[in-house]
Amino acid sequence: MATAEKYVGGGVPRKEDPKLLTGQGTFLEGLTLPGMLHAALVRSPHGSARINSVDVSAAAAAEGVVAAYSGADLADEWAAGLPMAWPVTDDIRIPDHWPVAQDVARYVGDAVAVVVATSRNAALDAAELVEVEYEVLEAVVDVEAALADDAPRVHESFDDNKSYTWALTNGDVDAAFAKADVVVSERYTQPRLIPNAMEPRAVVAQSVPSTGDFTVWSTTQIPHVAKVLFALTLGIPEGQIRVIAPSDVGGGFGSKLNVYAEEALCIALARRLGKPVKWVAGRSEGYLATIHGRDQVQKIEIAATSDGDILGYRVNIAAAMGAYLQLVAPGVPLLGAFLYCGCYGGEAYHFECTGVFTNTTPTDAYRGAGRPEATYAIERAIDALAREVGVDAAEIRRRNFLPAGDMVQSPGGLAFDSADYEPALDRALELLDYDGFRSDQAERREGGGGKQIGVGFSSYVEICGLAPSQVLASLKYAAGGWDAATVRMLPTGKAEVVTGSSPHGQGHVTSWSQIAADALGIPYEDVTVLHGDTHVAPHGMNTYGSRSLAVAGVAVHNACDRVVDKARGLAAHLLEVAPEDLEYEAGTFSVKGVPDRTKSMPELAFAAWTAHSLPEDSEPGLEASCVYDPPNFTFPFGTHVAVVEVDTETGAVDLVRYIAVDDCGPVINPVIVDGQVHGGVAQGIAAALYEEATYAEDGTLETSSMVNYLVPSAAEFPSFETDRTVTPSTSNPMGVKGIGEAGTIGSAPAVINAIVDALSHLGVTDVPMPASPERVWRAIQAAQGGEA
Amino acid sequence: MKRISMTVNGVRHEADVEPRTLLVHFIREQLELTGTNVGCDTSSCGACTILMNGQSVKSCTVLAVQADGADVATVEGLASNGDWHPVQKAFHENHGLQCGFCTPGMMMAAVGYLDENPAPTEDEVRLALEGNLCRCTGYHNIVKAVLAAADDMGS
Numbered sequence: 001m002a003t004a005e006k007y008v009g010g011g012v013p014r015k016e017d018p019k020l021l022t023g024q025g026t027f028l029e030g031l032t033l034p035g036m037l038h039a040a041l042v043r044s045p046h047g048s049a050r051i052n053s054v055d056v057s058a059a060a061a062a063e064g065v066v067a068a069y070s071g072a073d074l075a076d077e078w079a080a081g082l083p084m085a086w087p088v089t090d091d092i093r094i095p096d097h098w099p100v101a102q103d104v105a106r107y108v109g110d111a112v113a114v115v116v117a118t119s120r121n122a123a124l125d126a127a128e129l130v131e132v133e134y135e136v137l138e139a140v141v142d143v144e145a146a147l148a149d150d151a152p153r154v155h156e157s158f159d160d161n162k163s164y165t166w167a168l169t170n171g172d173v174d175a176a177f178a179k180a181d182v183v184v185s186e187r188y189t190q191p192r193l194i195p196n197a198m199e200p201r202a203v204v205a206q207s208v209p210s211t212g213d214f215t216v217w218s219t220t221q222i223p224h225v226a227k228v229l230f231a232l233t234l235g236i237p238e239g240q241i242r243v244i245a246p247s248d249v250g251g252g253f254g255s256k257l258n259v260y261a262e263e264a265l266c267i268a269l270a271r272r273l274g275k276p277v278k279w280v281a282g283r284s285e286g287y288l289a290t291i292h293g294r295d296q297v298q299k300i301e302i303a304a305t306s307d308g309d310i311l312g313y314r315v316n317i318a319a320a321m322g323a324y325l326q327l328v329a330p331g332v333p334l335l336g337a338f339l340y341c342g343c344y345g346g347e348a349y350h351f352e353c354t355g356v357f358t359n360t361t362p363t364d365a366y367r368g369a370g371r372p373e374a375t376y377a378i379e380r381a382i383d384a385l386a387r388e389v390g391v392d393a394a395e396i397r398r399r400n401f402l403p404a405g406d407m408v409q410s411p412g413g414l415a416f417d418s419a420d421y422e423p424a425l426d427r428a429l430e431l432l433d434y435d436g437f438r439s440d441q442a443e444r445r446e447g448g449g450g451k452q453i454g455v456g457f458s459s460y461v462e463i464c465g466l467a468p469s470q471v472l473a474s475l476k477y478a479a480g481g482w483d484a485a486t487v488r489m490l491p492t493g494k495a496e497v498v499t500g501s502s503p504h505g506q507g508h509v510t511s512w513s514q515i516a517a518d519a520l521g522i523p524y525e526d527v528t529v530l531h532g533d534t535h536v537a538p539h540g541m542n543t544y545g546s547r548s549l550a551v552a553g554v555a556v557h558n559a560c561d562r563v564v565d566k567a568r569g570l571a572a573h574l575l576e577v578a579p580e581d582l583e584y585e586a587g588t589f590s591v592k593g594v595p596d597r598t599k600s601m602p603e604l605a606f607a608a609w610t611a612h613s614l615p616e617d618s619e620p621g622l623e624a625s626c627v628y629d630p631p632n633f634t635f636p637f638g639t640h641v642a643v644v645e646v647d648t649e650t651g652a653v654d655l656v657r658y659i660a661v662d663d664c665g666p667v668i669n670p671v672i673v674d675g676q677v678h679g680g681v682a683q684g685i686a687a688a689l690y691e692e693a694t695y696a697e698d699g700t701l702e703t704s705s706m707v708n709y710l711v712p713s714a715a716e717f718p719s720f721e722t723d724r725t726v727t728p729s730t731s732n733p734m735g736v737k738g739i740g741e742a743g744t745i746g747s748a749p750a751v752i753n754a755i756v757d758a759l760s761h762l763g764v765t766d767v768p769m770p771a772s773p774e775r776v777w778r779a780i781q782a783a784q785g786g787e788a
Numbered sequence: 789m790k791r792i793s794m795t796v797n798g799v800r801h802e803a804d805v806e807p808r809t810l811l812v813h814f815i816r817e818q819l820e821l822t823g824t825n826v827g828c829d830t831s832s833c834g835a836c837t838i839l840m841n842g843q844s845v846k847s848c849t850v851l852a853v854q855a856d857g858a859d860v861a862t863v864e865g866l867a868s869n870g871d872w873h874p875v876q877k878a879f880h881e882n883h884g885l886q887c888g889f890c891t892p893g894m895m896m897a898a899v900g901y902l903d904e905n906p907a908p909t910e911d912e913v914r915l916a917l918e919g920n921l922c923r924c925t926g927y928h929n930i931v932k933a934v935l936a937a938a939d940d941m942g943s
Binding site: 011014023030196198200249253282283284504505507671672675678679680682683705707711713717743 | 895
């Protein structure tokens with residue numbers, strides 16, 4: 001298909017912006033329905049406690065209160081517990097997970113009762129009146145402590161706190177290690193992170209008692225997936241549930257990729273009370289009740305020759321699941337399981353991961369999900385190898401890069417498309433002026449002052465496009481990897497794109513409009529994109545894992561191709577020529593050799609709608625759908641570079657420069673892509689320097705609000721320097737790969753490697769995340785043999 | 789209940805409020821101006837930033853009764869006669885927003901700051917916005933937008 005790329009590749013300003021800039025956004029907290037009630041939850045203040053009794057009578061009698069229920073009161077609402085869709089092994093232990101706990105509360109924040117009232121304030125006030133008698137049990141919050149033989153058990157029905165162990169071996173790992181000149185053994189911790197989408201979660205459920213129909217508005221990334229799972233959890237026929245993710249959802253980063261207790265609960269309450277029920281999370285409540293990310297302990301060993309050529313990898317991970325298994329939590333480490341060898345070669349690879357229950361808020365996919373953890377481990381460890389064998393940090397990466405090519409076999413077991421890792425490293429070094437930097441660094445060191453500089457690299461490859469359904473099946477993922485689009489020309493010559501993706505900041509309305517406008521040859525302004533409402537867009541697998549463009553966007557592209565194919569038949573019929581005698585360009589069919597005999601897409605749209613004269617066997621209308629299931633994942637890559645200045649007296653780290661060279665294939669909208677990189681990089685830097693959710697031994701979340709969980713502000717960042725190499729994926733016809741998570745995946749190890757580099761002359765080899773001034777200072781003291 | 793009056797986006801309102809009502813809740817629920825968002829419960833995020841008597845304030849840290857008699861401006865009043873404020877234009881042109889949830893507060897903070905300092909440096913903008921959190925943009929394009937708006941307003 002010949003298309004003039006008028007919009008694709010250009011930084012078209014976003015269609016999403018005008019209402020967001022003028023206060024006309026449709027965030028869910030603003031939705032009010034007639035007769036709407038408000039729910040407030042009572043949550044356990046204990047890490048682990050038996051619920052001996054719940055007395056809701058005082059709350060039920062309070063002003064404005066319509067109903068108050070304990071977990072036991074609601075037990076008959078559930079056809080099944082809250083869903084978990086990724087049972088990674090046959091023998092995985094899956095605990096019951098009820099929206100409101102019935103016998104034992106297993107983390108601080110586990111719901112134990114709910115109050116429904118005519119206003120949110122009345123519900124919150126009355127929730128204080130619910131009396132719960134707890135028998136406090138011993139809690140365990142640390143992932144390694146939970147694996148000890150005598151650890152308190154999170155679930156008494158299981159013999160220990162292991163949920164599963166999943167392993168992968170490629171090649172002869174023992175042989176690779178036996179012949180190695182050098183083995184580096186590293187241990188890293190991945191702090192627990194709180195995703196902090198700026199819009200707190202909210203849900204509104206409405207029932208129509210006479211028909212049994214439900215409409216559920218939710219701040220979700222996954223309206224279509226949620227619809228299926230609401231049906232199963234609540235025992236409602238799927239066809240009677242409509243799920244709407246509002247056209248404006250305020251960020252997600254994985255935290256809205258779930259089926260939450262409050263969603264199921266509002267549906268159940270709407271069913272029971274026959275009125276709409278709304279719940280809006282307070283930020284601090286969300287810290288307890290919305291999934292956390294990371295929280296892993298990683299052990300990685302690399303076997304190499306004395307030249308630093310890598311022979312093999314051995315990786316062992318303990319991953320906190322929290323108190324229950326949320327939607328895809330067990331699979332999160334598996335998304336990194338193939339990537340602990342990064343973009344490097346080797347003969348053999350072993351990965352093993354144990355999912356562990358702790359008395360904490362459940363974890364699940366947070367931006368990057370498994371891949372930032374893997375990238376952190378290998379990118380830190382390869383620096384350790386560089387130090388061990390005395391090779392420069394950039395050089396050791398270059399030496400070990402997989403060869404350029406397509407479907408290049410990685411020791412982790414996957415074949416990477418579009419591999420070409422050196423140009424991104426070269427470009428990053430050029431932007432940095434690497435030689436100039438090293439000479440500045442040497443000067444500083446010679447000067448011996450208290451402000452030392454360092455550079456850190458991170459050359460990552462990641463997996464996007466969650467993706468081929470058959471491969472997901474082999475990993476026991478209980479959903480498909482496809483996505484859907486319908487493209488229809490309207491009689492007035494405009495186009496409607498219906499997408500299965502569910503954007504919440506990514507700008508799909510803009511990018512899908514660019515794709516469709518070019519393919520259909522109509523103005524960008526004439527394309528409308530519909531999403532997020534299961535009655536409008538009936539099919540979708542939704543937005544997570546940087547999959548939207550590489551799956552749903554390709555579905556839009558393919559559906560446009562099919563519309564153009566159908567239009568070609570109609571144009572040929574109307575122009576009385578054979579279809580192959582037509583040329584198509586920029587929305588116009590013309591007869592070869594007779595360029596003034598033409599039919600434009602708007603003309604054809606109208607002709608298809610009136611249906612006055614159609615080709616034989618052709619139906620009225622100009623519309624086509626595509627359900628796209630890619631043949632493979634996509635594998636974006638890049639090199640990120642951080643430059644830091646470290647105050648050796650105080651341990652304070654100043655991030656001076658940040659350079660990101662990414663390869664996500666051809667770019668639809670460079671401005672949006674840069675924005676995704678900026679935001680992703682900021683979240684990775686935040687993990688490296690500031691953010692960490694911590695628990696007291698009794699299960700109290702110490703970082704319980706935005707006051708003591710350090711979400712960084714503009715003042716903590718420099719401007720970012722971004723550039724790209726473009727190596728198209730061979731897995732899809734657009735060559736696109738995905739960019740939503742790359743920044744987060746690449747950035748944290750670059751920052752920590754830079755800090756270690758700045759202090760390497762002092763003997764520092766490790767600083768744990770987040771690298772607070774105190775931790776940096778202690779690392780310096782320890783390396784110098786002082787107090788640490 | 790206490791009777792208060794205030795001017796919001798040039799329109800005078802009188803209402804009875806519970807003394808515990810936060811200004812942001814008054815604006816959102818009683819005046820039904822839902823452009824101002826609530827992103828936290830600790831006055832940390834700045835999503836609810838508005839202008840009160842020309843100064844940017846987090847409207848979750850002000851009681852509605854404290855704003856009795858005040859002149860309040862919210863995001864809904866930023867454009868005049870359909871023409872966007874230079875800050876709105878600059879956010880659009882520089883991709884200064886993604887999900888858009890922090891945007892109303894971020895823009896109001898920027899408008900308040902540019903009134904105090906019409907020609908700021910990048911570092912000054914970064915410091916000035918430290919009370920407003922964004923999780924999508926990494927602030928890069930927000931800072932760029934505020935600098936562009938300053939240029940536009942100064943020219």
